[in-house]
Amino acid sequence: MTPPEPAPSPDGGPSRPSQVVAEVETTVPTVHGSFRVRAYRDLVTAADHLALVADAPDGTPPGPGALVRVHSECLTGEALGSLKCECGPQLDAALEAVQRHGGVVVYLRGQEGRGIGLVAKLRAYRLQEDGLDTLDANLALGLPADAREYGAAADVLRDLGVPRVRLLSNNPDKRRQLEAHGVVVDELVPLVVPVGEHAAGYLAAKRDRMGHRLP
Ligand SMILES: [Zn+2]
Numbered sequence: 001m002t003p004p005e006p007a008p009s010p011d012g013g014p015s016r017p018s019q020v021v022a023e024v025e026t027t028v029p030t031v032h033g034s035f036r037v038r039a040y041r042d043l044v045t046a047a048d049h050l051a052l053v054a055d056a057p058d059g060t061p062p063g064p065g066a067l068v069r070v071h072s073e074c075l076t077g078e079a080l081g082s083l084k085c086e087c088g089p090q091l092d093a094a095l096e097a098v099q100r101h102g103g104v105v106v107y108l109r110g111q112e113g114r115g116i117g118l119v120a121k122l123r124a125y126r127l128q129e130d131g132l133d134t135l136d137a138n139l140a141l142g143l144p145a146d147a148r149e150y151g152a153a154a155d156v157l158r159d160l161g162v163p164r165v166r167l168l169s170n171n172p173d174k175r176r177q178l179e180a181h182g183v184v185v186d187e188l189v190p191l192v193v194p195v196g197e198h199a200a201g202y203l204a205a206k207r208d209r210m211g212h213r214l215p
Helices: 087-101 118-129 134-140 151-159 172-180 197-210
Strands: 020-030 033-042 048-054 066-072 103-108 164-168 184-189
Touching: 020 048, 020 151, 033 087, 033 151, 048 087, 048 151, 066 087, 087 103, 087 164, 103 151, 118 134, 134 197, 164 172, 172 184
Parallel strands: 066 103, 066 164, 164 184
Antiparallel strands: 020 033, 033 048, 048 103
16 A cells, blocks of 8 residues: 555644555445445554445546545444434445445544543433433533544545545534545535434434534
8 A cells, every 4th residue: 555645734834644544445345335445544543444435427436526424433323223323324325325426435433422432422321311412411421522533534535535525414513624634625415314203302412502404
């Protein structure tokens, strides 16, 4: 694998070294279609991240302006089918959209519970049983509302030759953070999936208290 390009610094100063190293690329067939999957090691957090890449219908690989989802790992939502969040259906919808139009899903590991970790996320769920919403539960635990960091995602996109994106997200803060790491976001493409009653309060808190663009 070729060493990644140095990343431009957010303030236009000298470039910083890439936070990720590409380790391997292989093809994985999925229920959504076949993806080229490239695995990265995060030199800062030691997490493994993935990029799932699909060509456009005419065979063109994703380039600047491609459809991109930057998705945070959620064990409960994706592996267990938990109905407390919409991560599983969102990941499925993103993989399908990228398969249909061409693009990339950057799958970030080590970001459970908006970055607070799996145990802390379950502690926050416990507090939510007493009536706190998702934001107040994090704050009651002395944790930030959102601890995610997107430097690795920006470096993955740079490595893939996709420095400019149409971002599949409802989260304006994710856009700002990626832009702070030098990614140009042409457009925020909504990713709204049907949710059940268990996630309704969670989504209302994300909409009303964290600025997510949701109906
Ligand atoms: Zn989730």
